[in-house]
Amino acid sequence: MNKELNILGQNMRVFCKIFVTLLLLALVPQSVFSLDGSGQSDNPYRIKSIDDLKDLRNKIDGKTYIYVKQEADIDVSTATTSNAIVLPLTSTYSSIAGFRFPNFFYGEYDGNGYSLMGWKLPQGKRCGTNSPFYMSIFGKLGDASKPLKSIVKNLTIDGADIYLPDNTKDGWSVSFIAAFSDNASIENCNVINSTVQGNGGVMFGAISADNKGNIENCSITNTTFKSFKNAKTVGSISGNNSGKIKNCKAYNVTLYASSYIGGIVGSSSNNGYVETCSFNGKIGPSTNGEGKIENVGGLCGCINKGTFINCFSVFSSAGVWKSGGQIGGLIGFIDPNCTSAIVKNCYSFPQI
16 A cells, blocks of 8 residues: 555656646747757758747857758748837847847858748837947848858848838948848849838948848849938949949839939949849939939949949939939949949940
8 A cells, every 4th residue: 555655656746747847838938949950051040930030039149150041931021010029130129229230140041942021110110329220131241250251042032111210320221131241142032022211311222232242143123212311322232332243133123312323233342343233123313302313323323443244224214303413324423533443245225
C-alpha cells in the first residue's frame, strides 16, 4: 500500500511539473517561437508571416551578419499601426519621439521571389528630429565600416503607400527598399503599384534614395512619387547615385518634385555609374510648388561626376510647368565643378 502511494505521489509530482511547464509556455507570446532558423548561411531565418518580421527586428543590431530567407507572400498592411510597428525593420517608434533609426541592416535578405504587400505609412506619423531619417523597408542597408557587403535580392514590394511624416525635414531619405545603401547590393528586386506623397525636401528613389552600392536587374512599375512642396534629388531608381546601377527599368512611373529630378537618378556624384537602364513615365513640378521646376533630365537631373552608357528615356510632363531652368532630354545640368561626365549611346524622347 505504501509503495503504491509512493508511486502515485511521484506521478503527481511529474504531472505537476508538466502542467506548470505547459502553463508557462502558454503565457509566452507565440511570436517568441515563430522565427525558424539560426541566421547562418546554411540555416537562414525563415520569414513566413508578419510575426516573423516582428521577431526579425530583434535580430537586427548592425553588428552580427544575418541570413534571412522569405518563404511566402506577406501582407504587411497592418505593420505600421501605433501599437505594432514592424516596418521599417531597422526603426523604433513611439507616439512622442516618433520614428528613430538606431540600427542598419547587416546581412543578406533573400526574398526568394515572394512579395511584401500593402505596406502603409498613414498620415500623422512623426520622426525623431535628431535622428537620421531612413524611411524604407530596410532603412539603412549596410555600412562602409563593415567587412561584408549587405544584400537584398529577389524581393517584390507591392502596393506600398507612404505618407511622409508631418515633421519631415529637407534632406531626409525615402525609398521602398533602402533609403541609404552603403557597401550593399540590391539585386532582382521589383517595386509595383506603390506611392509616396507628402511635404518636405526629401531625397527619393524607389530602389534606394541614396545609393553608394550596387543596384542590378531591378524594376519599378506603376509607381508615383508626389511631393507637395520642395522635394529635390528624385529619380525612379535612385535619388543620388555614387555607386553602380545596371540593367534596371522604370515603366509608368510619375515623379513630382522641385529640382534635381531624373528619370533614372536625380543626381550623379563620385563616379556614379549607370548602364543599360530605361525610364518611361512622367515628370512634373511639386503639386503645391506653383509649377516651378529645375535641373530636370530624362536620365539625370544633375551630374557632378558620373557615367551613363546605353540608357534611354521616354518622358512627358505631369502637370503644368509655369517656369523651369536647366531642362534636358538626357541631362538637366552639369555642375560647374564636374570633373567627369560621360554620356554614351543614350537617347531620349521628351514630350514637354
